Amino acid sequence: MKQIMGKGVVDGVCLASVMTLSEDIEGVLDRYAVSTIEDEKSAYQQASQAAVGQIEELIKNATDQTQADVLNAHLLMITDVMLTDSIEAKISGGLSAPRAVMDAANEMAAMLGAIEDEYLKERSKDVIDIGKRMVRIMLGISAPDIAVGYHVLCGDDIEPSMVANMTSEHVGAIILGQGSTTSHAVIIAKTKGIPTVVGLGNHIDAIENGETVYVDGETGEIIISPDETVKVRYQERVAAIKAMAKQYDAIVDQPSVLKDGMHLPLAINVGNPTDIDSMKANGAEGVGLYRTEFVFMGKAKAPDEDEQFEAYRYVVERAKPHLCVIRTLDIGGDKPADYLEIGEEANPFLGWRAIRICLDKPELFKTQIRAILRASHYGKAAIMLPMIISESEVLDSKALIDEAKAELRTAGMPFDEAIEVGIMIETPAAVMQAERLAKVVDFFSVGTNDLTQYTLAVDRGNPKISDRYDYFHPSVLYAINMVAAAAHANGIWIGMCGEMAGDPLALPVLLAMGFDELSMSAPSVLKVKYLMKSLKVDSVLLDDVLASRSAVDTRARLTHYLEKIKLKEEIHEKDY
Amino acid sequence: MIQKSYTLGNKLGIHARPAAELVKLAGAYESKVTIVAGEKRADAKSLLMVMSLGAKMGQTIELTIDGPDEADAMQAFDTLIGNNFNEA
Numbered sequence: 001m002k003q004i005m006g007k008g009v010v011d012g013v014c015l016a017s018v019m020t021l022s023e024d025i026e027g028v029l030d031r032y033a034v035s036t037i038e039d040e041k042s043a044y045q046q047a048s049q050a051a052v053g054q055i056e057e058l059i060k061n062a063t064d065q066t067q068a069d070v071l072n073a074h075l076l077m078i079t080d081v082m083l084t085d086s087i088e089a090k091i092s093g094g095l096s097a098p099r100a101v102m103d104a105a106n107e108m109a110a111m112l113g114a115i116e117d118e119y120l121k122e123r124s125k126d127v128i129d130i131g132k133r134m135v136r137i138m139l140g141i142s143a144p145d146i147a148v149g150y151h152v153l154c155g156d157d158i159e160p161s162m163v164a165n166m167t168s169e170h171v172g173a174i175i176l177g178q179g180s181t182t183s184h185a186v187i188i189a190k191t192k193g194i195p196t197v198v199g200l201g202n203h204i205d206a207i208e209n210g211e212t213v214y215v216d217g218e219t220g221e222i223i224i225s226p227d228e229t230v231k232v233r234y235q236e237r238v239a240a241i242k243a244m245a246k247q248y249d250a251i252v253d254q255p256s257v258l259k260d261g262m263h264l265p266l267a268i269n270v271g272n273p274t275d276i277d278s279m280k281a282n283g284a285e286g287v288g289l290y291r292t293e294f295v296f297m298g299k300a301k302a303p304d305e306d307e308q309f310e311a312y313r314y315v316v317e318r319a320k321p322h323l324c325v326i327r328t329l330d331i332g333g334d335k336p337a338d339y340l341e342i343g344e345e346a347n348p349f350l351g352w353r354a355i356r357i358c359l360d361k362p363e364l365f366k367t368q369i370r371a372i373l374r375a376s377h378y379g380k381a382a383i384m385l386p387m388i389i390s391e392s393e394v395l396d397s398k399a400l401i402d403e404a405k406a407e408l409r410t411a412g413m414p415f416d417e418a419i420e421v422g423i424m425i426e427t428p429a430a431v432m433q434a435e436r437l438a439k440v441v442d443f444f445s446v447g448t449n450d451l452t453q454y455t456l457a458v459d460r461g462n463p464k465i466s467d468r469y470d471y472f473h474p475s476v477l478y479a480i481n482m483v484a485a486a487a488h489a490n491g492i493w494i495g496m497c498g499e500m501a502g503d504p505l506a507l508p509v510l511l512a513m514g515f516d517e518l519s520m521s522a523p524s525v526l527k528v529k530y531l532m533k534s535l536k537v538d539s540v541l542l543d544d545v546l547a548s549r550s551a552v553d554t555r556a557r558l559t560h561y562l563e564k565i566k567l568k569e570e571i572h573e574k575d576y
Numbered sequence: 577m578i579q580k581s582y583t584l585g586n587k588l589g590i591h592a593r594p595a596a597e598l599v600k601l602a603g604a605y606e607s608k609v610t611i612v613a614g615e616k617r618a619d620a621k622s623l624l625m626v627m628s629l630g631a632k633m634g635q636t637i638e639l640t641i642d643g644p645d646e647a648d649a650m651q652a653f654d655t656l657i658g659n660n661f662n663e664a
Contacts, residue, residue: 115628117632
């Protein structure tokens with residue numbers, strides 16, 4: 001039995017044997033004998049037509065619009081002049097038909113992959129997908145037959161058309177070495193409800209065809225050759241998932257309270273303004289983090305005050321009567337906007353970003369502040385400053401906020417005079433200065449994603465070390481606890497808006513630290529709200545967790561704690 | 577030949593689905609349809625070229641239509657882009 005962890009992207013559990021997806025197209029290609037240019041061209045034409053036929057068949061069997069859209073895009077790509085011209089030219093130049101198709105597809109994929117857009121980068125896989133489809137036809141290789149039996153599909157990556165073709169009847173789960181949440185394959189897996197774990201890296205090489213695995217698409221846990229206890233756990237999880245869905249539906253409109261009735265607001269994180277629609281649907285109260293980058297990115301010039309105002313008002317109005325915390329521009333070399341002229345940086349996460357840019361470009365900053373202030377008139381807004389490392393940054397920002405307020409007063413534009421100004425706690429510098437900073441702001445919000453990265457000096461995007469990135473590391477917990485204590489000692493409120501806030505395992509310790517608000521992605525709200533009902537603020541637990549010696553140790557302590565609570569609940573229910 | 581500029585108002589810009597809609601529409605007309613976005617130029621009948629423009633929300637694109645049915649084509653593109661590619 002062996003456990004490996006990936007990133008769970010589609011919820012659900014599965015226990016089944018593995019079907020590996022590796023195939024040796026390159027090897028067969030190398031052995032392929034080239035015929036005349038005319039023959040190769042006609043081989044390509046036939047393969048292209050056959051591929052179109054296959055995809056049309058898949059479209060007929062598609063069960064929803066997303067799959068059909070992806071497959072329709074594949075049809076357009078196969079007959080695309082840019083691709084066909086490139087293939088014909090390569091064949092005329094002496095390449096074999098399958099080699100020409102594969103090379104052309106790889107070139108197109110590289111071109112799409114070079115665009116600074118995660119979504120389009122993923123589309124490059126669709127080009128490879130159709131290329132491989134044509135090559136398989138020409139070489140007489142059949143794609144792995146996934147329509148028999150019941151399997152966990154395992155590979156480095158998977159072609160979107162293969163996912164489109166599968167049903168949950170035959171495919172119990174998908175586990176991938178690569179893959180991101182925005183890949184077509186994952187999007188389709190989501191619509192089909194097939195549990196999926198990605199980002200397993202070279203761990204997948206250790207998984208043999210036919211081996212039994214347990215997959216948990218929620219936690220990202222995979223157990224190879226599980227023993228009887230895991231099998232029992234699987235049965236329990238299946239039953240529990242069914243029961244949970246019912247329970248979650250029942251609490252959407254209930255307040256988020258602890259066992260003793262104490263109220264703790266759960267808010268959502270918003271990127272795209274329309275994300276606000278999921279606040280009500282998930283029974284959340286307000287917005288704990290509105291990322292304004294969306295308004296700034298992908299534009300030729302900075303958005304003007306009115307454009308920003310509309311985007312902020314949209315969310316503030318819909319969050320009403322709850323608070324909407326708007327974070328000022330958090331942009332840097334990793335998510336560039338050309339007009340800011342950030343330029344290439346060796347180390348964008350330690351570079352010219354966020355508040356540093358804003359204070360260097362006060363007009364840009366003040367335009368945003370004025371837009372936020374104007375939006376504050378339409379509900380309850382707060383201003384949150386990112387990436388703070390010094391008190392002077394806060395004081396300089398507040399001076400600019402005062403200037404913006406004065407300008408609006410002169411212009412006769414209404415805004416909330418009592419608007420709160422807070423800061424993100426995401427640098428070790430801010431943690432160490434928390435006492436001082438708490439005296440000059442109205443609230444703190446802990447951004448655990450960056451705080452973990454900066455505290456542990458681990459780049460969370462680097463797959464070689466991403467297993468070392470863990471907010472349950474004692475140093476991160478220690479930092480968060482220090483900040484919470486400093487906030488309360490100075491009479492300000494503290495929230496959290498990183499991924500940790502939506503992690504049920506972290507909930508007991510966050511309650512014990514005294515967090516006043518938790519902000520998370522909308523799908524996590526009901527999970528957290530449900531668990532809250534059985535928890536109380538427990539200072540004994542806090543001492544226990546702060547004594548943890550490693551992230552693994554912390555997880556074990558918290559898992560044990562939650563299991564104990566659950567057991568108590570069950571006994572209580574029986575007695576009742 | 578007719579030319580017209582648009583500012584993309586849909587959330588996704590010209591992503592896979594909007595790009596496919598655009599290409600399908602271009603394919604329905606005999607005229608040659610060219611899109612220019614920034615420094616890149618694309619034949620609107622090629623999905624790969626249109627996607628590689630990487631055009632995003634707020635960006636301005638210029639459409640050039642040249643051919644016997646250019647007036648009808650321009651009207652159809654007006655509707656598609658004006659309706660934000662029928663994005664929900």
